[in-house]
């Protein structure tokens with residue numbers, strides 16, 4: 001990752017030494033690069049050139065207010081999945097008019113909040129949700145702009161936990177039922193049909209699943225047109241993969257060129273909406289952690305570090321692979337280590353079988369931690385959550401203070 005590089009045998013983010021940050025702010029510490037965010041954003045902006053495209057950052061990947069503020073400054077929209085996420089967008093100065101609201105379980109208060117804020121679109125995932133949304137909108141004397149999230153039943157060829165476009169998944173409306181659902185949406189008084197959307201999964205590295213999904217949506221769009229239902233936009237969701245290990249990521253330009261070609265073949269002039277999360281932030285962040293102990297057993301060598309599964313859950317949850325870089329590499333003989341955390345679970349590991357030359361007190365950077373890192377962190381084992389820093393050239397901004405013990409127990413009450 002170009003913005004995390006060695007200079008004089010020490011790992012830097014842009015112009016800032018990670019060791020210096022760690023000594024000032026402590027570990028575990030999430031560190032993000034603003035230039036990396038910019039580069040990731042530019043890839044979408046360039047891919048969109050000359051076409052009507054709205055990129056709605058899938059903010060579940062990293063919802064720190066300062067990160068959202070940065071995306072708002074880029075001109076990004078936001079893909080949200082809760083009322084809490086909408087409040088974050090507003091707090092960070094984002095434009096609700098560029099918000100699409102996804103999620104299978106929208107509650108009444110969340111619909112009300114989104115209608116009052118004036119979101120661009122509700123991505124509706126079921127028929128009962130259509131009815132509820134129409135009722136809520138009617139009660140508020142509003143009309144809700146809706147898209148139906150269609151489940152195109154394609155295999156995104158990714159980890160089962162992050163695959164969402166197969167018919168056994170809970171997401172969306174089955175493609176065969178979509179026409180009927182649109183007919184209903186058209187009749188319901190509180191709704192205005194504006195689009196169609198899908199999201200087939202995450203960490204996708206092939207273009208073909210997207211094109212399979214697109215073909216299915218295009219034939220639905222044609223059927224709708226024949227019934228007098230004209231759409232304004234087509235939302236293909238997020239899901240573009242990044243490089244963790246040796247994957248070849250799917251570049252936005254490759255995907256969009258193929259999509260524009262298909263749309264042109266059909267003579268369609270729809271606005272294209274995308275909801276990328278991981279590909280905008282994943283490789284813009286690392287998690288810095290300090291080696292506490294080296295433990296050598298008969299079977300294995302463990303490097304026990306001060307970040308655990310509560311800080312970065314992806315390895316425990318998906319057996320995800322994250323690169324591990326020494327912040328000050330040693331020339332000593334390397335050994336093969338499992339890098340594990342302090343949490344009392346066998347699943348508490350960050351990396352397995354890595355060749356490292358380390359000693360107690362050394363700092364390591366866990367790579368590709370910008371997406372689904374801090375946002376999935378918890379307090380298990382009464383561990384306060386890490387701090388977050390955004391580096392910008394020579395400067396850095398603390399964008400989240402490390403939690404204290406008081407933060408940890410806020411809201412708890414002793415008995416009388």
Ligand code: LLP
Nearest residue numbers: 058102199202203238239275276277278372
């Ligand atoms: N749109 C919808 C409706 C989604 O459900 C998601 C992600 C996105 C957009 C953004 O997808 P992305 O571009 O980031 O792939 N925690 C898992 C990933 C879960 C993704 C959930 N949905 C992980 O750490 O791999």
